[in-house]
Amino acid sequence: MSSTTRETRTIAELVDAAVAGPLPLRITAYDGSKTGPDSAPRALHIANHRAVSYLATAPGDLGMARAYTTGDLVVEGVHPGNPYEALVDLERLHFRRPDPRLLLDLARVLGPRGLTPPPPPPQEALPRWRRATEGLRHSFTRDKEAIHHHYDVSNRFYELVLGPSMAYTCAVFPEQDTDLDAAQENKYRLVFDKLALQPGQRLLDIGCGWGGMVRYAARRGVQAIGVTLSREQATWAQEAIEREGLGDLASVRFEDYRAVAESGFDAISSIGITEHIGVRNYPAYFEWMLDHVKEGGLVLNHCITRPDNRPRSVGPFIDRYIFPDGELTGSGRIVTAMQDTGFEVLHEENLREHYALTLAGWCENLVEHWNECVDEVGEATAKVWGLYLAGSRRGFERNVVQLHQVLATRLDQTRLPGLPLRPWWSA
Template identity: 55%
Template sequence: MTRSVAQAIHSLLGDAPGVGVVAHDGSTAGDLTGTVMRLRTPRALSYIAGHPGQLGFARAYLQGDLSIDGMDEACPYDELRLMEGFTVRMPPLRELPELVQAVRRSGVSLAPPPLPDLETPGELRKLAHGIRHGRRRDAEAVQHHYDVSNRFYELLLGPSMTYTCAVYPRPDASLEEAQEEKYELVCRKLGLQPGMRLLDVGCGWGGMVRHAVRHHGVSALGVTLSRAQATWAQERIAAEGLTGAEVRHADYRDVTERGFDAVSSIGLTEHIGVRRYGAYFTFLRDRLRDGGRLLNHCITWRSPDHVPMRRTDFIARYVFPDGELASSGRIVTEMERVGLEVHHHENLRQHYARTCAAWSENLSRHWEECVAETGLPTARVWGLYLAGSRYNFERNAIQLHQVLATRTSVEGEAGYPLRPTFA
């Protein structure tokens, strides 16, 4: 018996219990008393049939052709938990003809690539050219994600303007307290003292630079590929009258200064590319003096056997073009391979789940203003992304590791105490 449109779509969800599907042609499938997904137009089916996985469902939702009854667009966390983080199965070959027939009965063709009104015109075409993780393409990828709007990020991130994992000193700490604690933890791990020189690569809006200068009396240089971030940071540094704080709009590879006492890399490694880790850590090592410390903070896979992100995944397509993750073991191995000595390794996964939840709350609280600032499709992207990230950190699908290392001298002097002083 030929399946209806709704039955075909429900099968892609693994015939999930507690989930119902209502298609545009009136057909239904699954549990209509549970969470109900509605295909509102034939185009929704076209998107899903064209990419019967994460991307197809996401495209239909982002364009308004698919909806879920009662879902909070700013924080679809409950729905993603029910549907296992929007992970849908690819249909086996024997089911593909039924899906194609359903599309034909609807009188539509397979959907073209994502529409220009959803993504920056030409953005994906640009990223398809050039050397992967080359300077130009890296700049375009970073600008896609970070140059959305400084006002949007102010609403999303709060006063700290910090878009990396916070560290919660206690369960009831606020997001601002937790971000302050994160910066302070990094400063303590790096052993910052007055008069030292710090390099912060991928500095974002300058939070680490400003904290280190203000609270530890160092001089600090931050670099970011995002012009919007650099402009915001420069204005804030001037407004706060911070002497010794500098943020440049530049590729980290353009930093010529050497002899830094410490280097912090907070949330940049995800953009580097796994195959370039060796060159990356070599560059950071060469910026340090003997006995200087490096703190690398990044999202990681929980297992070295994890399948890398695919270009057709939702996050790779809409959030982090060219983003790549590796296991924490790979990070440690690559650091050691270039001669850095690893002293401390910490997993902050649970803290990132809390951080994503706090960002989701901010997005929900300021939803109408965020939509006005970026447009509804982009706001929906962020709602899905943050809710899905929170869920995946909670269930240990992804992790967040800080790895602390030194440029130990040839005589074996590491400049590191017998016991850590930051615990």
């Protein structure tokens, strides 16, 4: 039968032609066709033409995220606040190289304009090439906009997802079943102890979020300053400081760390900001820290890393929906940059499994407070977060990403750290 007279294939037939091997879940489509095992506990429903256009014009996680966010691709059998099991299924989905006939049939199904990318959802950031109008990557202006995109969603939304700790970084779990908030408190305890902080000393927390580390330190008599590029975070944190009566010891500013005028800090903590710095900026970042910590002082860098040391930007979904301009590399690159700057690195450890547990806890909170979260930010944004948190959990479980803490000191003129010979903190 010629290509001009053959019947147009169904959506299910197009899926079968595109996929290599058995389908790990059931797939149904708006034209009534279906494929995949009927016994599968989870299914994807392709609801309309636009879903097919999203999937065809942006293959991979970006197209799926667009279709899922808009409701054009429906995941059945999981809660939208935690699509973890569906993502595990999709790891077993493998595609063939598209052949000319498949592309022709896609064009027949979608029509002459169907292979033109539909407008992305409003939750999506501009592509990198269009962000250039906001300034050079990691400039003051562009960093501020990137932080605003992710962190200024809604303080109430973060309260619901993160829980009372309002800690948006990897917790440290003494046991598998430790409560999330207790594990976050334990993380602050670990950082505080590694930095050997004492009452009356001065701490700078760069990228301080909602001020959890600042308030933890202030409650123990440390003079603590936090800086963040999120105005909403700074407002929330400063209000929390006042509520706790810590105003004489703690403050959080809406300020770029590069604008901090004070120096001579006893310790500097950098918890979850290096991902936003950019690998090429590591030397300047750690030089700034070296200049602002006193001789004999300690710094701790806590950030997401790769299992290798090749710098790479984050994937398209994370870049467009979660962390615009984010960039990751391995712990070896971070250690090297700190050493080349002049720090002596004393200790490093990988908390990869702890971050998987942290993300699982955030997903549980999102599911528990789903209706409130939807009321606060809208269903599409809440779905993006469910996808992001569950997907990130898988990334840490599969060693696609890691989380390292690196502790270092600025030596004084004696070239001796003046610290105990063995780790002085409890793991």
